[in-house]
Amino acid sequence: MPPREHPCAILGCKAQHKSLHRLPANEQQRLKWLSFIFEDKVPENVPKLLYVCANHFSVDCLENAGQYNSGFASKLFLKTGSVPTIRDPVSLQATTSTKSNKVDVACQTEPFHTSLHSVGTQLSFRTLQAKRRSTSVQTTISSFELTVPSASSTAFMTSTPLKPSLKRPRLELEEEEEEEEEAEETLTESKIIAQDSDVTFDPAEECTSATEPTDLSIQECPVHNIAKFIVYETCLMELFSDCPVCQRRCDVKSQRLGTFLSVQQVCPHCEFVRKWNSQPIIGSTPAGNLHLSAAVYLSGASFFVVEKVFAAMKLHIFKYNSFRRHARLCIEPAIVHKWRNWQSEMLEQLSRRENVIVGGDMRADSPGHSAKYGSYTMMDLATNTVVDLQLVQSNEVGGSYHMEKEGLKRSLDLLDARGVRLECIITDRHPQIQKYLRDRNVTQFYDVWHIEKGISKKLDKICQIKGCEKLRKWLRSIKNHIYWTAASSTTGPERVAKWTSILNHVQDKHVHEDPNFPACLHPQRISRDKNKWLSAGKFPFFSI
Template identity: 30%
Template structure:
């Protein structure tokens, strides 16, 4: 998720948030210094850090923008002028007597004050030369915004920090800090005042806390009249249920009436029905799993038809709108990068919904190599292609053509060695550098090595399989773009594996890059003899003509490792071997993209223990048959789901949206009614031709 770098600014890229984000100019050193001075950031900050920061449009005046026709959406959009500098900064209150806030942007956001401490005051623009107490010092070019009381102007500079962080801590429970061993969590038996916790949201909203209540305990509340205390019989109660909602109407013997509902309604639809359906889809669950879980507990949830009606009418359109906004922001950044003359480097890979050649869908995704964010994807159904094998190159072509039409200057594309994609790049996109992924190449080579080591007379090759695979990675990453050097380093494994660490080639002397081995190490190592069958099998694999030719397209050391991370996230939202309709499959893929992009806009940090040490898991790797250490990273976030939930209720409140009607603007290509090659016959004809080898002639239908 993109966040504004200005200290105290809470702008972030939410679903229904129309704020734009701009990069700090780094090409022009003078403009860069002007921006840094305006933002109160140290001018000596490394450029690598500055490139990761963004400034939102809230800090620019309206006259800082130009209106142009966008080439992507063909609509009028605002673009920042080349001479624009951030000049608008909201007031920030600090602790009394504290030093000014530092210029280094902080990763963590300051905690917001409770509602009772937030007093909305009008904003008045002051000149840059004025210094206002409690406001971060700004540069000479940047005017400030000061909160003023309309009744008492002198109170604008009053320091209210003495009642902020210290006083409110008396009435709120501190959050658990796993690194603090002295923290003792509240006992489960401890009762707390108030109906909501600090993380449950406002009372009555969709984030309001909810409990599972037994029917017998619920009906105990209606045994007596709440007005006069008279006992009520079941005959005077009318109970209606619809999915997760229950309503009770009652009349006591004294004529007092009442009506109770288990949840609020939004345009006559129970909020809990909407929330439970949205939570099922937005978390990647399936209705079948949730319904089976709820059925065992006899928990009332929306029925199957209600769930799919809500999904088609409200959930999928909201997902589509949120994805389009995020996709536009990612592409706008890449187009800006293109206009700056930098060019774009992408990696692409396909993922099928089931293994083998029987898949129905293939998702082909393109990822920006610099930010590890998904730029676009195309969902291909098998009926759109001639075969399941042709689905991946079809998705590749559609996605690449779409990006080129939108104005992206693509310099490099990294893929696997799919023959059809190789041919496309070689014949139709000659101006784009095509690189192969070392991970896919090493994976295929490793399979050949394992198969060769399983032969009867090649068992000595087995201990070297992992070393040869690692040597492939080392050769690619250390050749520095030189194809000749990559070829030489790769083939040098043949010398090392036979115990030769110094050799002569083309009149030059070379040696291995590892440390010199001692005589004992040299003697203990099981080197392969050049006359052995194991060495000859290795020689055949290493010197394979196709592999040596492909090395020329592996010089830049571009790999699709982050795309494999995205495919793991895709498994959560689109599990394999589960069937989804095209619209649902597309929406679930969009959810996976938004989840991935939120958590990979910057590299995830490794989790740390209470002692501050990096955390690892020790796992047994099935492939290598060894125990290895794997780093544990910080937990992912899914803040985009909150925006989706808000969007669902906004769409429900829209009177123009009719229930049980799908959105017309959702992008779904024209597809055949089904993947069958013949029209469906009648059921009677199928049953007449039905036979079973497990039944005798008399038992058949």
């Protein structure tokens, strides 16, 4: 098989190739593609396997652009008859940037994307260095020397986050960052060593500037985007054991609230006082407690499982009542607010479109006709995005059997109120839904999955009849044929012709009388197993 030919080099495409699409078999479409690639100068010898990446197609030519950009699909699929139209490399770069961020598929909200900042810690770099005594200090250090930070790193004296240096030391580096930061790290380390060797350093002068306000860029970083670390208590208390002014022992008290820790350091000798908090305070709630509750809630995890993990690792965590209070007062209102804003924008976009195709279905809290709650979901099939959710309780409509109709009614009323013009709706074969949409004069189509499920159940029963065992070999092919017929057909007659062609295909007849589908599209092959073909008028063909 010859290697793939990438015409993107001819087109000047420098973007990353994605979702390569082969030239169509249709001769007319093939000529349009070649005319676009070679600018009406098609060479005589064109390779059979010629591929064009999805960057050269507009969004209208893609069937699942919304699903791909949302992270639900790994490949892009072209619509039938699509022709590449984009040549400009600048446009290609803009096209490839549409899927720059991935979305948590577990929620409809958009992820938070902000610029990255280097976040400094409360631990000074010089604390990790070898013990060195400054010649300007006349006192004797009884324990390990806790070097006082310089004017550029006064974060050691206060819990207020300060702007980090040009390159802070790191215990771990990602493989892709090591080469880029090696030269910069060497320069920064030389500056720090020169700073430590300064014999005129006076810690008393440095302490006077600890309480001065500083305008810092790190404060511009959102609190939820700041990196978090696991810190051991003994390592943390080493920073507060000695006074940074007189280098003597201090009295240290600590208070804990869930994952939050507050440390108060008091020196009985020089009356130096400092209070340090491990987390920012949002209102009256520590940020770490609130962020942990949000992470557990939004990821769909169980608080009790997370609590067991924390207990196994001896990590402090708040109680379940605090978690529910965070969800009730902060997380759930934020989710509802985000959803309503996003839904309003989505409905505004749908109201500007000519024809909208939606799909609707309900999911109940328990199977059968004993459900108490039902959630009806309405989705825009052009972009694969949810546009409405309706929660219905069974006692509102007189029983769980009527919940789906009520959910559909509410969703359609909302779309009508926002001026959305429906072309058709895709639902299941619920009898109430059929009658309601017929009375409302809305065009309805059935979900192909429900059609396939009904046919498959009947074929399974036929396969159990004596003499019909041969039909079981064709079950998978018939199921695939149903989905292919629904996906590849554009008109009703074509859909009927393709579906009924399976009766000829199972007889090893691949030319059909219907002009809407005159012949099978698969290549002609010689079958090695003659026994798999069915005969007309005999079982099991007669049962189909």
